[in-house]
Amino acid sequence: MERILISETPKFIGQKVKICGWVDTVRSHGKIVFFDLRDRSGIAQLVFVPGKDQDINDLAKKINSEWVVEVEGQVNQRPAKMINEKLATGQVELLVENLKVLAESEPLPFDIKDLNASLPTILDYRPLTLRNEKIKAIFKIEEEVISSFRKILSEMDVTEFQSPSIIPLASEGGSEVFHIDYFDYDAYLAQSPQLYKQIMVGVFERVFTVSQVYRSEPSITTRHICEFTGLDAEMGFIKSWEEIMDTVEIVTKGIFSDLQKNRAKEIELLEAKLPNPNVSFPKIKMREAQKIILERTGKDNTSEPDLGPEDEKEICKYAKEKFDSDFIFITHYPVKKRPFYTLADPNDPEYTLSFDLLYNGLELISGGQRINDYKNLIANIEKWGNKIENFDFYLQAFKYGMPPEGGFGFGAERMVKQFLGLANVREATIFPRDMERIDQRLSLLQSDKKKDKKEI
C-alpha cells in the first residue's frame, strides 16, 4: 500500500490507508489507546483497540512520543461529539489495524508540544525543539520570506548570483570580522556581499544574492548574531537614489503579500499581524527624526551622528501614530557613519544619499546610492584610510565603466523576528551562532581547549 499524507485522510473515509509519522502524544483510555500522529502535512488521531495479535498489542503499549511509526488502518468519521474543529483532520480518525515501528525514541527531556523551556535550553535541544509546531512555523515563514524575495526580484529581471564568503580583506572596515587560516595566507569571512554585488552590476545591470554573512559580534544582544542570511540587491542605471527606496517598498510589500497568500496557517498559529499594505512608507531625514524625538521625549540627541536603539523605537512609534505605518525610511545619514562607497548628497555633502528602513522599532534594511565614478571612489577609499591596492580587484568594475547604481540589504532572520514579534533574533535563526554557542555551548564543547589555553 502506498503511503498517503495525513492531510489527505479526510478524503478516504471508509477506506484503508497507510500513513507514517512521529507520535505526537499518547492517551490511554483503559484498553483503548489514542495516538496523535504527526507528519509534514498535519496531525491525525489514531485509535488502537487491542486485538488478537499480542505482538501488536505489546508494541502499542511501548510506543511513546517521537517514535516513528508506519500505520495501516481504516479512516472513520468521528462521532459528532469527538469532532475537533481546530484540527484540519478533526472530523476523522484512523482505526489502527497494522503498526510498524520505523524508529524508537528515548524519553523526551521535556514536553516539546507544550514548550515552556528557556531560550538557552530550547537552543541546546534545537534538533528536538525544532519539531514544535510553532517553532517549525517560524522557519516556514522564513523560507517564504527568502523565496518571495527571490521571486519578486527575478520578475523584475534581476539576475541572481552566488556571492563568495571567503574574502581577502575586511571589506567594510571595522573589527567585527572572522579570520580564516587560508593555506599560508590570511582570509576573512564576508561581512556582506557588498563589493561583489557592485562588481556584478557591471555585468548584469541588476543583481541579487542570498548569502550567509558573518559578523564577529563581541557582545550578546537580542538583535545580533554571528552568521545570518543576507538578502541583497543592487541595481544600475538608476535615475535617482529614490528608485532604490521604491524598490525596497515593492519588495517588502511583496514579501508580506506572499506570506499572506502562502503562509496563512503559520501566521494564524503564531498570531502575527500583517502590516497594512495600503500605507506608503513615510520618509524623513535623520536630522528631522532627531528633532521629532526631541519634541516627543525631551531627550536631545540632535547632535548624535546616528539613531540609537531607543531613538529607533520612538520614531517608529511616531510613524505608527502619525501614518499608521509599521515602517519608516530614515534618510541622509552623515557621511562619517556610512561606508566609503556611499554617495554624498550633492546638495548637502555632509550627508549621504542613504537610508535605513525601520520596522516596528528596529533597523531592518540599509541601502543607498553608491559612488560610481572611478576617481571619486579612489579618493574616498584613501580618505577612509584604506590602501587602494587592497581594492584593485573591486575597482576594476569602476575603472571600466560603472553606471549610476545603488542597492540595499537585510537579514532574513531580523525581518522574521520583527514580523512575529519575537524577543530575540536567535528564535528566528535555525542554528544560531554567537560568541557563546555554535550549536552547543562552546564552554561545554571546548572546555579542554580553553583549559589548555589558560595553562599556556
Next chain:
Amino acid sequence: MERILISETPKFIGQKVKICGWVDTVRSHGKIVFFDLRDRSGIAQLVFVPGKDQDINDLAKKINSEWVVEVEGQVNQRPAKMINEKLATGQVELLVENLKVLAESEPLPFDIKDLNASLPTILDYRPLTLRNEKIKAIFKIEEEVISSFRKILSEMDVTEFQSPSIIPLASEGGSEVFHIDYFDYDAYLAQSPQLYKQIMVGVFERVFTVSQVYRSEPSITTRHICEFTGLDAEMGFIKSWEEIMDTVEIVTKGIFSDLQKNRAKEIELLEAKLPNPNVSFPKIKMREAQKIILERTGKDNTSEPDLGPEDEKEICKYAKEKFDSDFIFITHYPVKKRPFYTLADPNDPEYTLSFDLLYNGLELISGGQRINDYKNLIANIEKWGNKIENFDFYLQAFKYGMPPEGGFGFGAERMVKQFLGLANVREATIFPRDMERIDQRLSLLQSDKKKDKKEI
C-alpha cells in the same frame, strides 16, 4: 523620456527612444561613427552623424569601449544589405540625436569581446571579463541550474532551509577543512550541510538547501575549488535507497529541461549539447564497473576501493556507447570509502547503499541512504574513530526518532562545467577561490605577509 531596453527597439521603428548601456565596439567610417551599445537585454547598433552641436561631436569622438552612455534617438529600419540576421535587433539601428556619458572607462587591457587571454589572466580581470557575452552566458546557465533545483524540489513538497557555514567540528572528517578563529574557540567552515540536512529531516521530513561549502584543497586540479555552491537534498520516509536515485534522476532531468526552456539563447551561444531526456540513467555496482573497465582497457583496478578519474572517464564512455547515456550511476561503494553515516547493504555489509552519479566522465552527484537507527549510528561514529560527545547535537535528531532517510548533493559549478564542456571548474565559478587565489593572486596581494612568516 523613459529608458527602454535594447531588445524592445524593433517595436519602436520610426519613433524616438532612450536607451542606456555600455559601448561594446566603435567603428568610424569617415565622419559617421557606428557604436554597438550593450545592455542587459542585448546589443543595438547606433549611428552617429556629426551635426551642429560641436560638444556632442567631440564627445562622440572620445567615447570608447565600456563607456557607459545614455542615448536618445530615432529607431530606423536598416537598409536591406545592412540587416544582421544574427542579432535580435539586426533589422534596426538608432540614429543618435542626443548623447550623455554616464561613466567613462579607461582603455581596456585587452579585447574583452574577442577574448583569447589565458585563464589566469581572465580571472585576474574577472570584474571586466565577466562582461564578455559567453562568460556572462555561463552564469545565466548557473543561475538557472540553481533556481531550477529549488523549483523542482519545492514542487515535490520539500522545504528549503538555510544551513550554517560556521561549524564546531570537522564533520565529515579529513584534513581538508578551513579553521576559523572564533572568539576564544576553534571553529571550521562547513565541508557540506550534511549533518544539518539530516537534523532537518526530523523536522520537515524533506529538505533542501543551497549553501556555500568549503574544501581546503591543497592541490590545484581542474575539478576542485575551495568554495563552491552546494545543492543538497535529504528525504525521510523513503521506502528504499533507490528512491533517492529516482529523485536524483528527476531533478537532473528537470534541470536540463528548464535549461532548454529558459536558457536556449545561452545554450546556442555556448554550443552546449543537452543530454537525451528519454534515456534512463543506467546503474551498475562499483565492482562491476571495475570489471567492465578491465575488459575494455586491460588495466586491472578491480581491487581498488574506489574509481579513479581515468576509471570514471572510461565507464562514462561505456555508458555512452552502450546506453547512449551521458550519465551513469555507480553504486555500492565500499564501507571504508564512505562517511560514518552511510548505511551498509544488509545483504553485503562490506558495501554501502550509496551511489555516485557520473556525468560526461566526472563524478557529479553523491548520495545514498543514511543510518537512521540511533544505536547503529553511535557505534559507527566510534568505529570511525570519532568521539561521541562531539556529535551530541547531531545525535539528538536520531535519539528522538528519525525515519529511514537518505539524500544527495552536488556542486552547481561542476554541473555547469560538465554541461558546457569547460576545461576547468574555475571557468564555471564567478569568483573562484583556490590555494593561490582569492580574487587576486595571493602571492601578489599578501607578499609582505608571506615574507614576515618566513622570517619567523
